[in-house]
Amino acid sequence: MEYLIEAFGDSIQLIFSFDREIYGIVGRSLVFSLTATFLAALFGVPIGFLVGTKRFRGRSGLLTVMNTLMALPTVVVGLLAYGFFSRRAPLGFLDLLFSPTAVIIGEFILSLPIIANLTVSAVQAVDSRAILTAKSLGAGRALMTWTILMEARFSLLAAIIAGFGRAVSEVGSAMMLGGNIRFYTRTMTTAIALETSKGEFGFGLALGFFLLLVVFSINILFHFLQVRGR
Numbered sequence: 575m576e577y578l579i580e581a582f583g584d585s586i587q588l589i590f591s592f593d594r595e596i597y598g599i600v601g602r603s604l605v606f607s608l609t610a611t612f613l614a615a616l617f618g619v620p621i622g623f624l625v626g627t628k629r630f631r632g633r634s635g636l637l638t639v640m641n642t643l644m645a646l647p648t649v650v651v652g653l654l655a656y657g658f659f660s661r662r663a664p665l666g667f668l669d670l671l672f673s674p675t676a677v678i679i680g681e682f683i684l685s686l687p688i689i690a691n692l693t694v695s696a697v698q699a700v701d702s703r704a705i706l707t708a709k710s711l712g713a714g715r716a717l718m719t720w721t722i723l724m725e726a727r728f729s730l731l732a733a734i735i736a737g738f739g740r741a742v743s744e745v746g747s748a749m750m751l752g753g754n755i756r757f758y759t760r761t762m763t764t765a766i767a768l769e770t771s772k773g774e775f776g777f778g779l780a781l782g783f784f785l786l787l788v789v790f791s792i793n794i795l796f797h798f799l800q801v802r803g804r
Contacts, residue, residue, distance in 0.1 A: 585780035595757075596777075600784045603761040606674060607742035610681035611689075614741075615734045618686050622693025622733075627722065637694070643687035648746030651683050656750050672753035677761065680747030685737035692733030696726040735796055739789060 589596065625636060657663055659671040670676045700722050723730065745763035752759030754768055762781045769778040 583776070585776045585783060587776075589780050589783065593780075596780055596784070598757060599760055599762055599765050599781060600788075602674075602759075603742060603763075603785075604788065606677050606748075606761060607681060607738060610678045610741045611685055611734060611738040613678075613682050614685035614689050614737050618689030618733075618737065619693050619730060622690040623697055623719070623723070625690070626694040626697035640687055640691050640694070644691055646684065646687065648680075648684060648744045648748075649750070651680055652747035652750030655680055655683070655747065659751070671751065672755060672759065674752070674759055676751035677748050677759055680751045681741035681744060684744055684747065685741045688740050689733050689737040692736060693726075693730060696729030696733060697722055699729065700725040731796060735792055738792060742788060743785070 625633065625640070655676065656671065658665045659668065659676055660666055661671075670679070743763060745761075745767055748754075748759075748761050749764050749767070752761070752764065754760050754764040760768075762785045766778040766781050766785075769775075769781070
């Protein structure tokens with residue numbers, strides 16, 4: 575118990591002393607995760623919308639694949655991306671391995687299926703009466719799309735938040751693709767894993783507090799927007 579109390583005290587001291595390395599890791603993690611989530615939403619929402627609103631051959635098989643990808647292990651993503659980005663690999667000439675871009679790509683791959691699948695569920699849950707009303711008023715394809723998105727806006731926001739949660743909390747692919755390089759590709763999760771293995775539990779605990787604070791703040795913001803939208 576004394577060990578935990580001491581580590582807790584060390585973590586509080588690091589946080590309120592505005593330790594440069596701690597805050598650098600937090601800022602870097604947020605930049606990586608927000609960028610990956612933005613890109614995943616940019617592709618995932620349109621994909622989910624099309625799959626959720628259109629009927630086409632092979633749709634059920636595509637949905638099965640999309641659902642399977644939601645549980646994609648992070649180390650598998652890291653392994654496959656490593657195979658493409660390493661020096662002798664097909665994309666080795668891009669020199670992306672052990673770079674921030676590689677970390678963002680890994681987080682993007684993990685977030686995309688979550689956002690796309692939850693978007694499918696969101697648009698399918700839209701009240702059919704809203705769609706029928708829009709049609710009766712002579713709405714065109716663009717206005718119909720806008721109507722569905724507006725009706726599902728909170729569910730879509732929840733999908734994007736879930737994608738962000740996946741990105742900001744992942745460790746496997748970030749470790750493999752970024753190399754956990756200090757002041758360059760080290761994120762909150764990879765730093766927690768490293769510092770805890772070194773016995774620096776207070777440092778890891780401080781980053782754990784920040785990680786929880788980020789996730790908690792995002793969910794508070796979502797709740798606030800939901801309340802205002804009602």
